[in-house]
Amino acid sequence: xxxxxxxxxxxxxxxxxxxxxxxxxxxxGLILLGMALVYLxxxxxxxxxxxxxxxxxxxxxxxxxxxxxxxxxxxxTETPVAPGALTHGTLFMAPLVQKTDNLMYVAQVDFLQPIYxxxxxxxxxxxFVFMGIGVLLDVGFLLARPFLSMFLALAAELGTVAxxxxxxxxxxxxxxxxxxxxxxGADGPMVLFTSLTLAKDLFVPITxxxxxxxxxxxxxxxxxxxxxxxxxxxxxxxxxxAIVKVTSDEKLTFAVVACAVLCLLFPSAxxxxxxLFVGVGVREAGLKYFVAFIDGPVLYxxxxxxxxxxxxxxxxxxxLNPKVLTLLILGIIALLLSGVGGIVGGYLAYFFSGRTINPxxxxxxxxxxxxxxxxxxxxxxxxxxxxxxxxxxxGANISGVITTAILTGIYVTLVPLxx
Amino acid sequence: xxxxxxxxxFWSAGxxxxxxxxxxxRGAAAGLTGSARVTAVLAGEFLGLEGLLVICVGVSRxxxxxxxxxxxx
Numbered sequence: 001x002x003x004x005x006x007x008x009x010x011x012x013x014x015x016x017x018x019x020x021x022x023x024x025x026x027x028x029g030l031i032l033l034g035m036a037l038v039y040l041x042x043x044x045x046x047x048x049x050x051x052x053x054x055x056x057x058x059x060x061x062x063x064x065x066x067x068x069x070x071x072x073x074x075x076x077t078e079t080p081v082a083p084g085a086l087t088h089g090t091l092f093m094a095p096l097v098q099k100t101d102n103l104m105y106v107a108q109v110d111f112l113q114p115i116y117x118x119x120x121x122x123x124x125x126x127x128f129v130f131m132g133i134g135v136l137l138d139v140g141f142l143l144a145r146p147f148l149s150m151f152l153a154l155a156a157e158l159g160t161v162a163x164x165x166x167x168x169x170x171x172x173x174x175x176x177x178x179x180x181x182x183x184x185g186a187d188g189p190m191v192l193f194t195s196l197t198l199a200k201d202l203f204v205p206i207t208x209x210x211x212x213x214x215x216x217x218x219x220x221x222x223x224x225x226x227x228x229x230x231x232x233x234x235x236x237x238x239x240x241x242a243i244v245k246v247t248s249d250e251k252l253t254f255a256v257v258a259c260a261v262l263c264l265l266f267p268s269a270x271x272x273x274x275x276l277f278v279g280v281g282v283r284e285a286g287l288k289y290f291v292a293f294i295d296g297p298v299l300y301x302x303x304x305x306x307x308x309x310x311x312x313x314x315x316x317x318x319x320l321n322p323k324v325l326t327l328l329i330l331g332i333i334a335l336l337l338s339g340v341g342g343i344v345g346g347y348l349a350y351f352f353s354g355r356t357i358n359p360x361x362x363x364x365x366x367x368x369x370x371x372x373x374x375x376x377x378x379x380x381x382x383x384x385x386x387x388x389x390x391x392x393x394x395g396a397n398i399s400g401v402i403t404t405a406i407l408t409g410i411y412v413t414l415v416p417l418x419x
Numbered sequence: 420x421x422x423x424x425x426x427x428x429f430w431s432a433g434x435x436x437x438x439x440x441x442x443x444x445r446g447a448a449a450g451l452t453g454s455a456r457v458t459a460v461l462a463g464e465f466l467g468l469e470g471l472l473v474i475c476v477g478v479s480r481x482x483x484x485x486x487x488x489x490x491x492x
Contacts, residue, residue: 144482146475247422250478257434258471264441265467406468417457 011066015088026316027062034058034311037212046215049300050307054211057311061092065315072109075102092312095121095204112312120309123196125302126189127275132299133189133369133401134279135291139254140246141395142402148349148357148392149399155345156365156400159184159338160407167330172323174418175199176206178411180327183210184334185404186217186368188306193272197412204313205324209331211310217335218371221363224339225379229359233350235383236358238392252284258402266409273405338366342396357392364393367400422481429477437470439463 008014016024034055041051065088073087074080076094081087093112097103107113119125142149163184167177179195179202191210195203225234259277263270282290313319346362360380364373373393380387423430444463448456 143475143478146472146479150472150475246478246482249420249423250426253420253423253430254474254478257430257437257474261437261441261467261471265444265464406464410464414457414460 008067012063015065015067018086019088022320023316026320027065030062030314030316030319031059034060034062034314037311041215045219046212047218049303050211050310051215053304053307054311054314057092057308058314059311061090061312061315064090064092066090072105075105075109078102088317090315092315093309095313095318112309115305116309119305121196123193123271125306125309126192126196127271128298128302129189129306130272130275131279131294132302134276134281135283135294135299137276137280137283137369137398137401138394139251139280139284139398141391142398143246143250143254145392145395146399149395150403152342152345152349152362152365152396153367153399153403154365155348155362156338156342156367156396157185157403157407158341158344159334159336160404162337163330163334166333167326170326170330172326172330174415176202176323178415179203179206180209180330181334182404182408182411183213183331184338185400185407186214186335186338186366186372187401187404188214190272190404190408193269194408194411197268198415202321202323202327205319205321205327206331208310208314208319209324209327213331213335214368217339217366217368218375220335221339221366221372221375222379224336225343225360225363225375228340228343229346229379231383233358234360234379235387236350236355236380237384237387238358238389239356248284248286252281255280255284262406262409266406266413268412269405269409272408276401276405335366339363342366342372358387358389361389361393361396364396365400367397367404369397369401370394372400373397426477426481429480430474433470433472433474433477435470436473437467440466440468440470 016027019027037046037051037055037058040046041048041055068076068087068089070081070083070085073085073089076089076097077087078097078099091110093110093116094106095116097106103117107117160181163181164177167180168174172180175198179199182191182194185191188211192203192207195206199206255277259273262273279294282294342362342365343359344362345365346359349357349362350359358380360376364376366372373390376393377390380389440463442463443466444460448459448463451459
């Protein structure tokens, strides 16, 4: 037995030292980053439902690189491979394979390929997550206070709108700029959907950046609130209102009408609207078994595989893209501007309402449901424990989801028309 | 469906406004080119969304007019 035969037993290590320096450093860095994500997820600093599978996937895909046999290498690279050539690859998935024959071959070899091809790259997983969000939403909060909810949601879309020209100025094309601007909407499925539709080459780094930052909003937004809203205003008690019930008939009818109108206006985003309003409709129609199914296996199954696939997509050779640093900067700009816009909207509501509305509810216009509404309530309760702003905050939160979906539709419809 | 039918004015107005918006954005805009098309699409989308807002306002007004026995503390 020769020494190189022994090396081939531990191909994960052999391929590491057979790579260029940049790939070696990237692989080791991503393995460590994956471990860090698992740790932060366990500690609750980042969202554990996504970070645990994502971190593990990131570790495994960057550790488990091997030398592919010539047939598999030819299918993955989609070019002829000489018999003795050494091609690095993994047995997880090959996201860049396009041709049908190669896809069918790879799907039988790479265990995550079928889920990636038939559920992730066509946006199905994003739609499943959106269905789960729809089941959790109570649109009654929006129907009860439409002007306040819509106004705050629009104000909180500042990041989604303003980041687009900033991204273009930083050198991205219109499609890439629209995709990264959607991070300001703080809604993972919509970022995924937009980037898959408009900027497929960059959807991996955009989506990874989006989900990483979205996990941080729960930890970062309280500091933004404390910076921009003084304690006296944070603790403002809003006038108590009798709770009035929006009937399920009204909510169901609204869901049907809104679904039809929005699909007619934005057919490119119709899968998202259908998914959201199916969830709402099933909830308001009282179909408890469907609610339990969507709220349980569908939502959590989709979240699990979303995290896993995002982690596995973070293979060094896929994610190393010169634009990643630009995307990291633009992502944080988008979320920051959205938070600031929401709070500015909250201040405007405070002044126009005769100083009765707590400006903190503006942050709930950022559509990370229900995280931002909970953040708003928590910051208010820290100052005045018996101040309740959650109903108004939820109205803005739910409106934020719908306005972000509308912005997705606008970008997906209009950006391809721009030359 | 009683609560929806009792508010038929707002539901109808909202639906009509939304339909006009859809017709403008998807119908009329298709025959235009360049900035005229973009303008027509945006105007139609705005009208369509306004139609949904009218429906929301109608529900909100019904809630404010609701008699005390429909309200819970």
